[in-house]
Amino acid sequence: MFQRPQHLLSRAVASHRVLFIEEPIYQPMEAGLPRMQLRRTAQDVLVATPLLPQGLDEVRADAAQRDLLDALLDGPEGGKDIAIAWYYTPMALSFSGHLQPAVTVYDCMDELSAFRGASPGLRLLERRLMQRADLVFTGGRSLYEAKRGLHPSTHLFASGVDVHHFAPARNGTPEGGEPEDQAGLPHPRLGWFGVIDERMDLGLVGAVAERRPDWTVIMVGPVVKIDPASLPRAANIHWLGGKGHQDLPRYLANWDVGFMPFAINEATRYISPTKTPEYLAAGVPVVSTPVADVVRDYGEAGLAEIASTPDEVVSAAERLMARPRASWLPQADQRLAQISWDSLWARMAGLINQVSSRRSAAGSQTRAMTSSNAAPDV
């Protein structure tokens, strides 16, 4: 999955060495555990995954991650000073709170406390992170409104888009051809890509497919935290699993409508789905349930149809399929041109530079960049 952290941190490598600490993986006890597993991404981000023995309690797991992190930073991949500690989850404070970076950034991309399986300690750690952060970035409008009162330097950075990555889908199937698992499925097609978890309205997916057995519903993405047995099954629903980001345009190129069947609940109250501008960049019109940020950022501008019930989704999709691209694509392009990941990163980097200039004037030095995350991080 190529998500917000990957987009931003792969741009950070132009000016920093980026070390990204992943969530730990627990394994049966064996010699050599705990240890840090390292890999370098194509974008030159060093990704470190703590491998821990199963059965560690929380305190020991935090201590083990702290030791592994310190050993990594003391070694050749570390650096004398840390320029930026970049957090995607407050939970990472429990093993990195002793670090003394020049600048601390909290890039809050979701209200994690509302997600299934969230740690009860998350809210307290978020308060601590807010106290130590120099900058708080928020991944969407609703999150910004929820967090801006908690930190004086909170900034709205809603999802960006790599137009160049998705635009080839507008003009026939990009190089590589239509993926085998999609080729041959009948049109019209409603497609989704993204994580499939408790945020999805599975009942809606099943009901739309049932209303229109002549349509095909294509679901791309990993099933996470929910029982795969709970997915609606029908001859016209195709659960294709997770795909590489590079392959997404080949799927989108042959969709008639981009579908966002989010459940409307606590877990989706603050989300700002990156897939909205990505569908549009591929020339695929969007129908979504009324997620607040989708309604405000896209629905009200006529760039997404908002529908709650199966009948509303079917009617909206029919309207979108009948609408010529030329009637909406120029307006979509205007919006997309304002939200490239490049421009978001440039603005973020500007804010970080302001803070670090102030710090270095006060005597701090910067060298390496580290970040820890629950999802990713530098």
Ligand SMILES: O=c1ccn([C@@H]2O[C@H](COP(=O)(O)OP(=O)(O)O[C@H]3O[C@@H]([C@H](O)CO)[C@H](O)[C@H]3O)[C@@H](O)[C@H]2O)c(=O)[nH]1
């Ligand atoms: O098989 C796949 C499917 C998708 N992708 C890429 O992953 C991107 C993220 O998808 P997802 O995790 O479903 O997240 P989404 O964009 O809908 O929403 C989350 O992101 C934040 C946002 O970043 C804040 O700015 C939001 O609030 C979150 O809930 C997807 O866009 C695909 O490009 C893939 O690679 N492979």
